Amino acid sequence: MRTRLFMAMLTGVVGLCLVAAPGCSADDGDEIHVGTFNTRAVALAWGRSDAFQEWVTDLRRRASEAEAAEDAGLVEEIGSEAAAQQDRLHRQVFGDDPIDDVLERMADALPAIAAAAGVDIIDNDLLYHGPSVRFVDITEEMAAHWEPSEETARLIDELLETEPVDVDDLDPNE
Helix, strand or coil, X not given: CHHHHHHHHHHHHHHHHXXXXXXXXXXXXXXXXXXXXXXXXXXXXXXXXXXXXXXXHHHHHHHHHHHHCCCHHHHHHHHHHHHHHHHHHHHHHHCCCCCHHHHHHCHHHHHHHHHHHCCCEECCCCCCCCCCEEEEECHHHHHHCCCCCHXXXXXXXXXXXXXXXXXXXXXCCC
């Protein structure tokens, strides 16, 4: 939620800067560098990261504790949480569902990622931009936050060669 609000505010500020702010016009010759990224690649990097595995380990620990306490309601709640996370990640990696939850987990790292990539803004959803805006693909930098293994990097490369699918049309038995 915090990331969605941040991104909405950032988009609004960028829009104002591009349209109305003195010193930000296309006429001054300065370019604004906007970092864009493939959300599916970042979601895949998160889903195969040590941080995600820590989340899974914690979830399993909580489930074991709930089972030991014979708290059927909590066991069911944790099972639902796990299933929802699996479905969300599946939709993010193979479809085009938003990755707000992933971006929220990496929000503190975004300024450093932007600086390292040489971009002023990170945003995938600009509705309008003037001629002084230059887009820079920072997919690799965004995914690198999750420290992908060589295998994950290879899977990301393969993923980038495919189009998102309508996940609702997939047969879970295939």
